Amino acid sequence: MGTKRIPDELAREIAVEQAHVDRVHQELEKAGLRADSVQAEGLARTQFGRQVEIGDAEGAGLFERDALMFHAAKRRTALDTQYEGLVFGRLDIDHAMLRAAAGSEGNGHGSVRDASGEDREVRYIGRLGVRDDDYEPLVIDWRAPAASPFYRATPAQPMGVIRRRVLRSRGTTVIGVEDDLMVPEAPDDLVVVGDGALMAALTRSRGERMRDIVATIQAHQDEAIRASARGITEITGGPGTGKTVVALHRAAYLLYSDRRRFESGGILVVGPSGAYTAYIERVLPSLGEESVILRALGDVLDVVHTERLDSPAVARTKGSTRIRTLLGAAVRGRVPEAPTEFRAMVAGRPVRLEARDLDRVRSQVLRQHQRNTATAAAQAALGEAAWTSLGITGDREAKEEFLDKWEDHLDVESFMQDWWPQVDPREVLLWLADPALVRRHARGSLREDEIEPLAASFRLALETGTWSVADVALIDDVAARLGPVQEAPQEERGFYEIEELEDLSQYGVTEVQPVRSAARDDGAPLVLTQPREKLLAGRIGKPDEYAHVLVDEAQDLSPMQWRMVGRRGRYASWTVVGDAAQASWPDAAEAAAAREEAFGSQVRQQFHMDTNYRNAREIFDFAAQVVRREVPDADIPQAVRETGVEPLELRLGADVLASVTDAVQSLLEQVEGAIAVITPAAHAAALAPAAELGDGRVQVIDPMSTKGLEYDATVVVDPDEISRESPGGIRVLYVALTRAAHRMTILS
Numbered sequence: 001m002g003t004k005r006i007p008d009e010l011a012r013e014i015a016v017e018q019a020h021v022d023r024v025h026q027e028l029e030k031a032g033l034r035a036d037s038v039q040a041e042g043l044a045r046t047q048f049g050r051q052v053e054i055g056d057a058e059g060a061g062l063f064e065r066d067a068l069m070f071h072a073a074k075r076r077t078a079l080d081t082q083y084e085g086l087v088f089g090r091l092d093i094d095h096a097m098l099r100a101a102a103g104s105e106g107n108g109h110g111s112v113r114d115a116s117g118e119d120r121e122v123r124y125i126g127r128l129g130v131r132d133d134d135y136e137p138l139v140i141d142w143r144a145p146a147a148s149p150f151y152r153a154t155p156a157q158p159m160g161v162i163r164r165r166v167l168r169s170r171g172t173t174v175i176g177v178e179d180d181l182m183v184p185e186a187p188d189d190l191v192v193v194g195d196g197a198l199m200a201a202l203t204r205s206r207g208e209r210m211r212d213i214v215a216t217i218q219a220h221q222d223e224a225i226r227a228s229a230r231g232i233t234e235i236t237g238g239p240g241t242g243k244t245v246v247a248l249h250r251a252a253y254l255l256y257s258d259r260r261r262f263e264s265g266g267i268l269v270v271g272p273s274g275a276y277t278a279y280i281e282r283v284l285p286s287l288g289e290e291s292v293i294l295r296a297l298g299d300v301l302d303v304v305h306t307e308r309l310d311s312p313a314v315a316r317t318k319g320s321t322r323i324r325t326l327l328g329a330a331v332r333g334r335v336p337e338a339p340t341e342f343r344a345m346v347a348g349r350p351v352r353l354e355a356r357d358l359d360r361v362r363s364q365v366l367r368q369h370q371r372n373t374a375t376a377a378a379q380a381a382l383g384e385a386a387w388t389s390l391g392i393t394g395d396r397e398a399k400e401e402f403l404d405k406w407e408d409h410l411d412v413e414s415f416m417q418d419w420w421p422q423v424d425p426r427e428v429l430l431w432l433a434d435p436a437l438v439r440r441h442a443r444g445s446l447r448e449d450e451i452e453p454l455a456a457s458f459r460l461a462l463e464t465g466t467w468s469v470a471d472v473a474l475i476d477d478v479a480a481r482l483g484p485v486q487e488a489p490q491e492e493r494g495f496y497e498i499e500e501l502e503d504l505s506q507y508g509v510t511e512v513q514p515v516r517s518a519a520r521d522d523g524a525p526l527v528l529t530q531p532r533e534k535l536l537a538g539r540i541g542k543p544d545e546y547a548h549v550l551v552d553e554a555q556d557l558s559p560m561q562w563r564m565v566g567r568r569g570r571y572a573s574w575t576v577v578g579d580a581a582q583a584s585w586p587d588a589a590e591a592a593a594a595r596e597e598a599f600g601s602q603v604r605q606q607f608h609m610d611t612n613y614r615n616a617r618e619i620f621d622f623a624a625q626v627v628r629r630e631v632p633d634a635d636i637p638q639a640v641r642e643t644g645v646e647p648l649e650l651r652l653g654a655d656v657l658a659s660v661t662d663a664v665q666s667l668l669e670q671v672e673g674a675i676a677v678i679t680p681a682a683h684a685a686a687l688a689p690a691a692e693l694g695d696g697r698v699q700v701i702d703p704m705s706t707k708g709l710e711y712d713a714t715v716v717v718d719p720d721e722i723s724r725e726s727p728g729g730i731r732v733l734y735v736a737l738t739r740a741a742h743r744m745t746i747l748s
């Protein structure tokens with residue numbers, strides 16, 4: 001590790017690095033001017049067919065591409081002003097050392113020759129690759145093979161690296177450097193400053209958003225990031241081991257290594273909550289990648305967005321595959337309010353079909369078709385049944401005439417509209433607000449004590465106009481059974497009319513009343529104020545499919561949620577991140593089975609993370625002790641950082657808000673960043689005002705919503721109640737106790 005030097009020396013080193021960073025930016029400005037004319041062509045080439053060069057840092061195409069990509073990225077995100085510096089690393093490599101180690105001629109990667117010696121090479125590492133007019137690399141993309149020693153070199157295996165330096169910048173200004181020495185003694189011309197970049201990064205205060213770790217990725221993390229894109233990559237490890245951040249860097253790496261496949265096929269990242277997606281949303285843009293889709297479990301469908309959670313018991317009923325019996329029967333059953341009898345004169349013959357006949361036809365059609373795409377099949381089958389009901393045998397001509405008339409008959413057409421309507425999958429769930437219907441369709445697959453609470457949850461949806469997070473997977477399941485809702489021909493016409501009308505704006509017509517969709521039957525304008533309308537807003541299409549699916553906090557997906565995510569990754573490779581000891585889904589075996597089904601028989605590779613980078617050792621020891629009591633086989637990592645401050649255990653007074661306020665006030669003085677008050681539902685209302693403390697630095701949050709998040713400090717309120725209220729029990733408490741980086745106060 002490095003030794004501290006006098007500030008003068010640090011200033012000189014910073015000035016050296018600043019000169020290089022300036023040069024990179026000058027070059028980029030030039031490249032920017034050039035890129036304007038070639039960008040479109042260059043990007044097109046990247047997407048269609050120059051993949052051969054990727055992975056070869058020497059390839060001219062790579063750098064050309066990178067400069068172009070950078071240009072695009074610059075326009076989109078202004079990497080340097082919003083994030084932490086385009087150039088963040090420097091390697092000083094000694095090729096003689098490398099030759100001695102390998103017994104061969106170096107690795108031949110593109111290099112910047114150092115004037116001080118033939119064998120010395122300086123290599124700069126950055127968020128994207130840039131080269132100068134002579135195609136000399138000024139910065140190498142962190143994902144290129146030539147950047148790999150930056151992450152993999154260790155004093156035991158230096159890979160030719162003498163000194164690894166991390167540059168810290170603000171905007172385009174270098175404000176600090178931190179060195180790690182890979183050889184026992186630095187050569188005289190190499191100054192070593194700082195105590196190592198990792199510790200410096202870990203000690204910093206936490207903001208509202210997760211930061212990338214591109215400057216300090218550790219060797220074992222790098223292996224998972226650069227692992228093969230094929231099959232299923234599982235990343236496990238205890239709290240704070242960097243699973244999430246590693247997985248996100250892996251997404252950026254996959255885009256780099258096979259841009260054509262992953263940009264056009266898409267990468268989907270699924271996380272537990274909206275708070276989680278908001279927390280991680282900066283990481284990929286800070287690496288220059290914006291094409292990844294982030295979705296919380298309540299947001300997987302395009303038209304339903306929800307954060308509302310069911311009670312644990314109802315969520316458990318909805319998450320289990322047992323509910324599929326109910327959903328299947330509901331989809332195959334009668335549409336409530338559909339007519340139960342058909343009567344008409346067809347081809348001069350009186351036809352009468354009773355409920356029994358109608359049911360038989362429906363069952364027969366649904367054995368072979370999805371309801372929403374089977375209207376024609378249902379009408380034809382009904383015609384056959386109608387003819388049979390007349391009891392006429394052997395008269396083929398009469399039958400043909402009858403079926404011809406049947407096809408165009410107005411009574412039949414209007415009957416079909418009521419009997420075989422297009423069904424939105426969400427309506428099926430609303431039918432289940434009736435407990436009698438739930439009981440009938442469940443056919444014993446649900447316990448009696450599950451039925452009324454389940455039905456009540458759909459009545460609650462009808463009252464509030466909101467779905468729950470667990471409902472989303474049910475809607476998706478029903479949608480897969482029903483098939484896509486077919487748009488009525490009139491609606492299509494309405495749609496075109498609107499488009500045509502929109503053209504009128506060119507002629508000065510500014511306000512357009514769309515013909516159909518903006519008016520309800522009673523003529524009132526369509527404003528989604530009715531809960532039912534809110535619940536059914538938008539159209540549920542076919543699920544999008546992705547080339548790669550990344551699931552974080554995978555231990556929490558219910559079996560039904562695995563099926564939902566699985567529908568989006570049927571042809572995908574996967575990265576799956578989780579820690580069983582933090583699970584809130586109680587039935588691990590059932591979830592595992594659903595997960596296996598989603599993965600299919602693809603090859604597996606596994607990576608295990610065992611260093612906790614988040615929690616100070618004192619905080620993590622406390623949490624580990626708690627979880628070990630009930631989960632003896634929990635995967636417990638080693639925390640790397642100490643603060644010398646033990647968690648503070650205090651009594652929760654009768655006035656809970658006063659107790660929490662005192663604790664928060666004290667923490668506000670000790671840390672600079674975000675503080676969370678993690679409270680069970682029982683105290684949530686009383687503690688809401690605590691969010692007003694500390695100028696937006698304090699958040700009051702329930703334990704489940706803290707999954708994947710972290711803070712400088714936390715106040716964990718009533719830990720016993722936290723484990724009592726959740727079916728995950730102590731595991732959820734363990735999550736709550738592992739969110740703080742620097743300070744934790746527990747109010748028992």
Ligand SMILES: Nc1ncnc2c1ncn2[C@@H]1O[C@H](COP(=O)(O)OP(=O)(O)OP(=O)(O)O)[C@@H](O)[C@H]1O
Nearest residue numbers: 213216217218239240241242243244245613614708
């Ligand atoms: N190599 C690294 N350099 C700097 N910081 C790191 C590194 N690895 C991890 N961290 C930091 O450690 C913290 C925990 O990382 P992360 O949230 O990815 O862990 P996790 O394993 O997903 O945790 P949990 O399971 O508790 O949600 C983050 O602040 C992350 O930035």
